[in-house]
Amino acid sequence: MKEITIIKPDDLHIHLRQGDAMVFYAKESANQFKRGIVMPNTVPPVTSVETVLEYKNSILNIVPEFEPLMTFKILPKTDPMDIPKLKKIGVIAGKYYPAGATTNSEDGISEWKIMRPVLKAMEDSEMVLSIHGEKPESFIMDREKDFLPIVKEMNREFPKLKIILEHVSSRDGVEFVKSMPENIVATVTLHHLLSTVEDVINNSANKCMPIPKLKEDRDSIREAVFSGDKKFFFGSDSAPHPKADKECLKAKAGVFTSPVLLPKLAELFENNSCLDRLEAFVSKLGADFYKIPYNEEKITIYKKDMVVPNEVYGVIPYLAGETISWSL
Ligand code: NCD
Ligand code: ZN
Numbered sequence: 001m002k003e004i005t006i007i008k009p010d011d012l013h014i015h016l017r018q019g020d021a022m023v024f025y026a027k028e029s030a031n032q033f034k035r036g037i038v039m040p041n042t043v044p045p046v047t048s049v050e051t052v053l054e055y056k057n058s059i060l061n062i063v064p065e066f067e068p069l070m071t072f073k074i075l076p077k078t079d080p081m082d083i084p085k086l087k088k089i090g091v092i093a094g095k096y097y098p099a100g101a102t103t104n105s106e107d108g109i110s111e112w113k114i115m116r117p118v119l120k121a122m123e124d125s126e127m128v129l130s131i132h133g134e135k136p137e138s139f140i141m142d143r144e145k146d147f148l149p150i151v152k153e154m155n156r157e158f159p160k161l162k163i164i165l166e167h168v169s170s171r172d173g174v175e176f177v178k179s180m181p182e183n184i185v186a187t188v189t190l191h192h193l194l195s196t197v198e199d200v201i202n203n204s205a206n207k208c209m210p211i212p213k214l215k216e217d218r219d220s221i222r223e224a225v226f227s228g229d230k231k232f233f234f235g236s237d238s239a240p241h242p243k244a245d246k247e248c249l250k251a252k253a254g255v256f257t258s259p260v261l262l263p264k265l266a267e268l269f270e271n272n273s274c275l276d277r278l279e280a281f282v283s284k285l286g287a288d289f290y291k292i293p294y295n296e297e298k299i300t301i302y303k304k305d306m307v308v309p310n311e312v313y314g315v316i317p318y319l320a321g322e323t324i325s326w327s328l
Contacts, residue, residue, distance in 0.1 A: 013235025187235030
């Protein structure tokens with residue numbers, strides 16, 4: 001049987017949620033990933049030293065072998081004086097959600113310029129700015145493209161600030177990141193490497209923000225990743241919602257990709273003749289950007305069929321019912 005062994009990866013954008021369900025989601029992630037950049041859009045959000053430590057401990061109680069890399073959500077009231085304190089307890093990034101752009105972002109930022117003092121403090125503390133890069137007022141397919149000038153302005157004002165355009169979804173986004181200095185990078189999800197808007201129209205389980213776009217957008221993301229460009233690294237954005245919240249008229253945005261991530265990535269990279277680049281994409285490039293050491297643990301993925309279940313913990317997983325030619 002064919003198999004590949006790689007450094008146990010990092011998931012550099014993951015929603016572990018909270019409460020009882022978090023037990024399943026955290027175990028699912030720890031199974032495939034050594035570390036994860038844990039997103040702060042819980043309810044209430046993760047915003048302070050106290051809430052970061054509480055959330056981190058609740059994750060470690062479930063999966064002590066997993067290393068949660070903590071983030072905080074930037075709110076209009078975030079105090080720049082808190083940034084060094086957050087940095088001191090190991091917070092690795094601050095997340096900027098434009099208000100109303102995605103799930104649990106109503107308390108986000110409406111006008112980016114109000115964050116200036118916070119961004120300055122983050123630049124000084126060498127804390128990464130993680131951005132949900134969509135302009136909520138724009139047409140849904142143009143939201144990422146229309147947001148890019150904001151990143152450009154931020155980079156002009158805070159040239160040393162490291163910025164991640166999370167879950168890049170468009171050709172414009174890819175071209176923009178390529179054109180910017182080396183501290184401007186992007187995370188890439190499995191679903192934006194695979195889906196187009198057609199998949200979202202046909203199946204509300206695939207609905208997520210940013211919306212997967214046209215084939216040419218997907219091709220552009222693929223080209224950036226498969227070429228090994230070090231500015232594009234893996235962050236799943238796996239975002240589980242209970243089945244009832246997806247199979248309804250107003251389906252929530254978020255795709256639960258965790259159960260299929262490494263097998264499907266292996267299949268995709270193999271089909272595109274670049275399996276040798278998978279390890280850098282999931283285990284090295286992100287660590288290089290965040291300046292954290294590579295993990296020592298390894299993981300093996302096998303060329304062996306896996307049938308994706310129709311439901312996992314009350315959630316419809318991505319690619320439900322399909323067969324993947326690799327498994328763990
Ligand atoms: C995410 C969620 O459900 O928390 N949803 C999504 O569509 N991606 C939030 C996010 O990362 O945008
Ligand atoms: Zn996300």
